[in-house]
Amino acid sequence: MLSDPVTTVKGIGEKFAADLREMGIQTVEDLLYYFPNRYDVFEIRPLSELIHDDKVTIEGRILHEPSLHFYGKKKSRLSFNVEVEGVAVKAVMFNRGFAKKQLNPGDTVTLTGKWDAHRLQITVAQYKKGPANEQTAIQPMYSLKGDVTNYKVKKAVRNAINTCLDDITELLPERYLDSYKLPDRAAAVSTMHFPESRVDLKHARRRFTYEEFLLFQLKMQLLRKIKRESTTGNAQHYEAASLNAFISSFPFSLTQAQQKALNQILADMKSSYRMSRLLQGDVGSGKTAVAEVCLYASITAGKQGALMVPTEILAEQHFQSLNNTFGDKASIVLLTGSVKGKKRKETIQAIENHEADIVVGTHALIQADVQFNDLGFAIVDEQHRFGVEQRRALREKGLHPDVLFMTATPIPRTLAITAFGDMDVSVIDEMPSGRKAIETYWARENTFERILQFIAKRAEQGEQAYVICPLIEESDKLDIQNAVDLYHQLEEFYSGSQRIGLMHGRLTTDEKEDIMRQFANGDVDVLVSTTVVEVGVNVTGATIMVIYDAERFGLSQLHQLRGRVGRGEKQSYCILIADPKGETGKERMRIMTETNNGFELSEQDLKLRGPGDFFGKKQSGLPEFKVADMIHDYRALETARRDAGEMIENGMLDNDPSFQPLQIYLENNTVFHEKLD
Ligand code: ADP
Numbered sequence: 001m002l003s004d005p006v007t008t009v010k011g012i013g014e015k016f017a018a019d020l021r022e023m024g025i026q027t028v029e030d031l032l033y034y035f036p037n038r039y040d041v042f043e044i045r046p047l048s049e050l051i052h053d054d055k056v057t058i059e060g061r062i063l064h065e066p067s068l069h070f071y072g073k074k075k076s077r078l079s080f081n082v083e084v085e086g087v088a089v090k091a092v093m094f095n096r097g098f099a100k101k102q103l104n105p106g107d108t109v110t111l112t113g114k115w116d117a118h119r120l121q122i123t124v125a126q127y128k129k130g131p132a133n134e135q136t137a138i139q140p141m142y143s144l145k146g147d148v149t150n151y152k153v154k155k156a157v158r159n160a161i162n163t164c165l166d167d168i169t170e171l172l173p174e175r176y177l178d179s180y181k182l183p184d185r186a187a188a189v190s191t192m193h194f195p196e197s198r199v200d201l202k203h204a205r206r207r208f209t210y211e212e213f214l215l216f217q218l219k220m221q222l223l224r225k226i227k228r229e230s231t232t233g234n235a236q237h238y239e240a241a242s243l244n245a246f247i248s249s250f251p252f253s254l255t256q257a258q259q260k261a262l263n264q265i266l267a268d269m270k271s272s273y274r275m276s277r278l279l280q281g282d283v284g285s286g287k288t289a290v291a292e293v294c295l296y297a298s299i300t301a302g303k304q305g306a307l308m309v310p311t312e313i314l315a316e317q318h319f320q321s322l323n324n325t326f327g328d329k330a331s332i333v334l335l336t337g338s339v340k341g342k343k344r345k346e347t348i349q350a351i352e353n354h355e356a357d358i359v360v361g362t363h364a365l366i367q368a369d370v371q372f373n374d375l376g377f378a379i380v381d382e383q384h385r386f387g388v389e390q391r392r393a394l395r396e397k398g399l400h401p402d403v404l405f406m407t408a409t410p411i412p413r414t415l416a417i418t419a420f421g422d423m424d425v426s427v428i429d430e431m432p433s434g435r436k437a438i439e440t441y442w443a444r445e446n447t448f449e450r451i452l453q454f455i456a457k458r459a460e461q462g463e464q465a466y467v468i469c470p471l472i473e474e475s476d477k478l479d480i481q482n483a484v485d486l487y488h489q490l491e492e493f494y495s496g497s498q499r500i501g502l503m504h505g506r507l508t509t510d511e512k513e514d515i516m517r518q519f520a521n522g523d524v525d526v527l528v529s530t531t532v533v534e535v536g537v538n539v540t541g542a543t544i545m546v547i548y549d550a551e552r553f554g555l556s557q558l559h560q561l562r563g564r565v566g567r568g569e570k571q572s573y574c575i576l577i578a579d580p581k582g583e584t585g586k587e588r589m590r591i592m593t594e595t596n597n598g599f600e601l602s603e604q605d606l607k608l609r610g611p612g613d614f615f616g617k618k619q620s621g622l623p624e625f626k627v628a629d630m631i632h633d634y635r636a637l638e639t640a641r642r643d644a645g646e647m648i649e650n651g652m653l654d655n656d657p658s659f660q661p662l663q664i665y666l667e668n669n670t671v672f673h674e675k676l677d
Pocket residue numbers: 252253254255258281282283284285286287288289290408432433
């Protein structure tokens with residue numbers, strides 16, 4: 001039985017079982033699904049194709065009795081010639097004198113080892129009597145712990161397969177196997193361990209890739225459905241006519257992409273289910289405009305809205321721009337860490353008694369003493385900067401607000417449908433027309449003076465520049481020192497001809513705000529800063545973004561920084577200062593100069609850095625797959641996602657008997673109770 005302990009498998013005693021437990025293997029089933037982490041392939045190739053110093057496999061006929069020489073202490077060397085393709089090849093084997101008896105003239109042998117192309121000689125690591133066959137050509141290599149050897153695992157798996165393979169039941173309905181030409185589950189397990197050919201192995205992997213993705217997608221989508229449907233009765237009856245009037249008051253008309261995202265959100269607001277939606281769009285694509293319309297919709301439905309952002313400066317800027325947009329249509333309050341004492345009391349009061357329609361703030365907004373009167377709609381901007389805890393706290397503030405997560409870091413589709421598979425996703429993939437593309441250049445560090453001259457020239461036209469200073473990993477302090485040094489360097493270079501500002505994380509909120517305001521008003525020409533300016537702050541006069549150590553940032557972060565310019569009418573520039581050592585670094589700089597499309601960049605970023613690094617270590621939220629690879633098997637992921645959606649939507653899991661094994665599996669293996677936050 002699959003659920004029996006591994007000790008029921010022939011050849012596994014207590015000691016071996018204890019080692020296997022260390023490897024996470026307890027039952028027969030665990031053992032069967034302990035797939036090799038790689039394969040050694042011994043494939044016979046023509047002599048002419050063998051590469052010097054490579055590990056190769058050849059097959060030939062022994063030409064004469066092997067000769068055995070002893071040397072040193074207990075060392076031996078066995079050598080003989082084999083005929084391969086009519087050529088005599090010399091084989092040497094060290095310290096395996098016992099093999100002499102087994103290797104007789106005229107025998108066919110298969111030898112694997114290091115190839116010396118100059119001497120036509122192979123140093124044998126492994127040999128097998130008889131001709132090579134496919135069965136031995138691909139050898140499973142397992143990841144091991146303790147005293148466990150590959151051979152032992154292989155043998156144990158072989159025994160388990162011999163006795164228990166029939167106990168493996170199929171999970172997937174037959175018609176999916178048929179239409180994707182996938183092997184059945186038992187056969188695929190066997191092939192994963194002992195593939196008879198590369199093609200078989202490929203199909204077995206395809207099967208488990210699909211299975212893993214499908215199970216994962218089913219879980220995520222069921223979870224999403226449960227989350228949505230766990231709350232009913234929060235339909236927001238907004239006034240469509242007022243909404244249209246509000247939209248018409250904008251000095252522009254919405255892009256098609258904005259309109260589409262807006263419709264998706266409004267449909268969620270109207271429904272009695274709770275919304276949990278991610279809104280993605282490049283910097284400047286108009287997410288905030290959409291969010292404003294939604295906030296207004298909520299107000300016309302008699303509810304309150306909240307906008308939570310990661311920094312105080314951003315909160316203040318949003319507060320101002322919302323006030324501009326709404327005028328007397330809404331009462332808006334600001335709640336950040338620096339709103340204190342009496343002011344804070346009044347603000348909290350206004351939130352509690354619904355004098356405030358919209359609350360803008362940092363995480364100060366989710367503290368215990370803040371009680372909303374009737375929170376209908378909550379927006380979390382730059383959501384990846386917030387921990388899960390904070391999101392939950394926000395959700396708990398209102399009854400069951402619809403929640404919109406906004407991010408300007410476009411998330412590759414692959415990650416969006418895995419890491420955020422339990423959310424709905426809207427994408428604004430179109431820029432408002434008439435925007436000038438930012439010109440991006442990659443410069444070496446020794447051109448810095450020329451860059452400073454360029455800035456001076458643009459400043460004569462009233463334009464402004466950011467200079468983002470060198471990055472010191474894990475050290476705020478040193479980053480700040482760098483910013484200060486760079487500031488002095490610029491002061492000296494310009495000697496009064498340009499007004500220079502300095503911004504870093506250690507300034508007080510007032511100081512930061514003060515500098516940002518000076519910069520926004522055009523009283524500062526060049527702003528030297530650490531990456532604290534990364535998010536959101538809007539300065540329309542800024543046309544130049546210079547980024548030091550650009551190779552040390554992720555593409556998405558560079559793109560985010562670049563998004564600080566290009567907000568006005570004038571042509572903007574982004575200059576990346578980098579001396580990357582490796583090819584990847586150079587490639588990244590090249591990509592930055594070639595595309596302004598955040599989605600494209602994020603895909604490239606994912607390819608270059610891998611999924612683990614994409615969100616940073618803190619909060620990857622990514623599932624782990626045994627066989628499947630999110631990046632390489634992207635198309636299978638899409639297929640599985642679509643199939644899972646169909647199965648759930650059409651009620652196939654509940655009603656179609658061929659889905660019963662899948663249904664039972666999901667019931668036994670879900671984490672719904674844990675994840676329902
Ligand atoms: P995001 O939040 O995605 O960075 P915003 O909503 O802040 O983008 O929009 C950036 C700028 O573009 C703002 O000045 C905004 O007024 C303007 N904008 C938004 N939507 C449009 C549109 N459809 N057409 C023209 N300008 C727009």
